[in-house]
Amino acid sequence: MSTADLDRSVDDDATLEADVFARACLSRPVLQTITGRWGGLVLAALGESPYRFSALRRRVDGVSERMLSQTLQQLERDGFVHREVQETIPPKVEYSLTPRGEQVAERLLGLIDFVESQMPDILADQDRYDSR
């Protein structure tokens, strides 16, 4: 089956207006990576400063070694994170944001900050919703 059926005409900005609502849209997995359970937190953390693996794991509370490793690989693959290996003994690996990663982290931080600022009201709304 083709997902191109619901053709929303490509408008003025042409090229990149791929429909994010389309099931097979290539940007979906990328968005999933950066907004998923750990991706957003990792990007936010690296927005503060570069981190080494262990330090990052401590910073992002609750992430397992496996998931952190996996998340970092995805972020590196998509060009959001840069991985720098220092061949010392013991070895050190530093993770930092690429320019693209910084742009994303910036926007992500804006979202996080807004939600944090709304938390008192959100919690109140949740309580109202739950008690009926």
Place this chain on the structure above:
Amino acid sequence: MSTADLDRSVDDDATLEADVFARACLSRPVLQTITGRWGGLVLAALGESPYRFSALRRRVDGVSERMLSQTLQQLERDGFVHREVQETIPPKVEYSLTPRGEQVAERLLGLIDFVESQMPDILADQDRYDSR
């Protein structure tokens, strides 16, 4: 994690200054809802216009009835989405963004648009990463 989940009786909320990096941070599930697999797309869709259930399901390609229903409930619970029932026959239910939801959708759209704009470069980076 057990289903004991979030302790609603915040014994002493002197600090809503909660650290998003902390495992038990109350904002994490909220962020999860809006950035999760369907939450973001639903908010983005409702940012275009209000939708009724079926129309929304058609707009967000690939979402099942079950997941759409569940996602909308969470978004309504957190005060991002307003649900309006019209007692007609057949019944109609219209979903729209609350002011809070609009603020989030705005930021989410910014993120989505940026990623879309980067897709050509991201795909190239992915290819480079995969071929080694």
Place this chain on the structure above:
DNA sequence: CCGTATCCTTAACGATACTG
């Protein structure tokens, strides 16, 4: 120290049938 590989558990998901 920086991970990867393995195993196993849990949560998310989709399809479908059914109710108000």
Place this chain on the structure above:
DNA sequence: CAGTATCGTTAAGGATACGG
């Protein structure tokens, strides 16, 4: 039309042991 309930499946996640 707008969902909820149930069930089987799949993907995500955590713990840990071990290699580089």
